[in-house]
Amino acid sequence: MKNIEQSYLNNLVQKAQQGSSNAFAELTAAVYRRHYSYLLYMLRDDNKVINCLKNVYVQILYDIGTLGKPDLYMPWSSRICYRLCFGDDDHKNMNMKIRTPAGQVSLLLLYTLPLTESQIMIMRYKQKLSVKAIGNILNFDKYVVKRCIKAAVRHLRRIPGRNTEEAPAGTDRQGGLGQETLFSEIRNDVPHDKRGKSDVFMIQEILDEVFQKCSRKPNNVPVEALLSYASYRKERFSLQRGILTVALILFLLLPVLFIAPSFEISAVPEGERGLPVVTVDVTPGLPVGKVLAYLNRHSLPVYEAGAFEYTMEPTRNGTMTIKVELINRQSLTKEFEMEYADNAGPELKDSGTDDKYVFLTVADEGIGIDYREIYAMDADGNLHYPVSYDEETGEIVFEYPETQWDVYIPDHIGNRLHLSFVFE
Numbered sequence: 001m002k003n004i005e006q007s008y009l010n011n012l013v014q015k016a017q018q019g020s021s022n023a024f025a026e027l028t029a030a031v032y033r034r035h036y037s038y039l040l041y042m043l044r045d046d047n048k049v050i051n052c053l054k055n056v057y058v059q060i061l062y063d064i065g066t067l068g069k070p071d072l073y074m075p076w077s078s079r080i081c082y083r084l085c086f087g088d089d090d091h092k093n094m095n096m097k098i099r100t101p102a103g104q105v106s107l108l109l110l111y112t113l114p115l116t117e118s119q120i121m122i123m124r125y126k127q128k129l130s131v132k133a134i135g136n137i138l139n140f141d142k143y144v145v146k147r148c149i150k151a152a153v154r155h156l157r158r159i160p161g162r163n164t165e166e167a168p169a170g171t172d173r174q175g176g177l178g179q180e181t182l183f184s185e186i187r188n189d190v191p192h193d194k195r196g197k198s199d200v201f202m203i204q205e206i207l208d209e210v211f212q213k214c215s216r217k218p219n220n221v222p223v224e225a226l227l228s229y230a231s232y233r234k235e236r237f238s239l240q241r242g243i244l245t246v247a248l249i250l251f252l253l254l255p256v257l258f259i260a261p262s263f264e265i266s267a268v269p270e271g272e273r274g275l276p277v278v279t280v281d282v283t284p285g286l287p288v289g290k291v292l293a294y295l296n297r298h299s300l301p302v303y304e305a306g307a308f309e310y311t312m313e314p315t316r317n318g319t320m321t322i323k324v325e326l327i328n329r330q331s332l333t334k335e336f337e338m339e340y341a342d343n344a345g346p347e348l349k350d351s352g353t354d355d356k357y358v359f360l361t362v363a364d365e366g367i368g369i370d371y372r373e374i375y376a377m378d379a380d381g382n383l384h385y386p387v388s389y390d391e392e393t394g395e396i397v398f399e400y401p402e403t404q405w406d407v408y409i410p411d412h413i414g415n416r417l418h419l420s421f422v423f424e
Helices: 006-017 021-043 046-066 070-092 107-111 115-126 131-138 142-157 179-185 199-213 223-257
Strands: 097-100 103-106 263-266 278-282 288-295 298-300 303-306 309-312 318-326 331-338 347-353 357-363 375-378 388-390 395-399 405-410 416-421
Touching: 006 021, 006 046, 006 070, 021 046, 021 070, 021 131, 021 199, 021 223, 046 070, 046 199, 070 115, 070 131, 097 115, 103 107, 103 142, 107 115, 115 131, 115 142, 131 142, 199 223, 263 318, 263 331, 278 288, 278 318, 347 416, 357 405, 357 416, 395 405
Parallel strands: none
Antiparallel strands: 097 103, 263 278, 278 309, 288 298, 288 318, 303 309, 318 331, 347 357, 357 395, 375 405, 388 395, 405 416
16 A cells, blocks of 8 residues: 655645645545555454444544644544544453563553554554554554654663563564455455445545534535545655755755866976876865876876875876866866986996906986896897996996897886997
């Protein structure tokens, strides 16, 4: 049984309290099936249900002005249904013990709880209705029913002098016989009465008798129109609520959608050479979607160094382009000239030989020579390494070769000096 918009019911209750017969008729048409289902579960006889419904709505119309909160209409009206069925028996059995998750408590203690909690506890543990069936009757979500049960249990446990015997495990999972089927099979578009009368006919019959007994002016809007209008209102309220929710979300996100990124770029100080590290510090705000870096239109790898901090290592000089994009797809692009990268290899300053060795003197104004990676290769592809080297003077000593050698002298970022010697 689909829930009715609570704000729609509250509006009808308030208008009915102000004396509107049409509002009371529409309210009756909206919740008639819930009251009918509850009474049918208790009475098990359709004719008795119809007669009891008339008395229920007479009592509701008499007392609706005393209802303080419109939100309580369904528990309050369901209590009237219950009282008209079992009122005398309940008053005679107030000391009846009922097993609940809070232990065995008397019916009197259940009546001392707040109205919604009291009615749900009676329906759940005295009448053995399932949580789903209770939700269908009271127009509540099943999670609301469960929260009310937990609140009622807490309240019962705080009452001094109650029976402290705890209920066995699984008490709250017990249910009555056939309630799920009873409440799920009832539909609003089929006749239910043994005489084949439709809902529209029965509601109008009940309303005519109720207004007559209460000496009230009857509704002048047909029940058919009220039922169709109720469906229309429920659909319209759902649509309006959905539109308002989307509009509110968009309104709240509107400033966020146009927040642009802001960031600062720092590189090695001017004058230092080698393999510089470019750091991008993004101003904290929205999460960063992506950071892209290009050197002379060639992509560079970007590393996340920390929160809102990114680094990249250009291997040559040129125009660097950095683009930062936030999760809202707002982006900012900056360009600057990279002039700090060492893209020049070592230089040969001097050379000499004697009978046994070849002497080379090299220098590098950039990041420095990687002496451990210096080697020579002969014509047959054999590798030869320096006999010695002096990092302070830059002197490198090889054995005197017998054939052509290619000598490779690298720096620390891969720039190399290539020398070819032919000795005869």
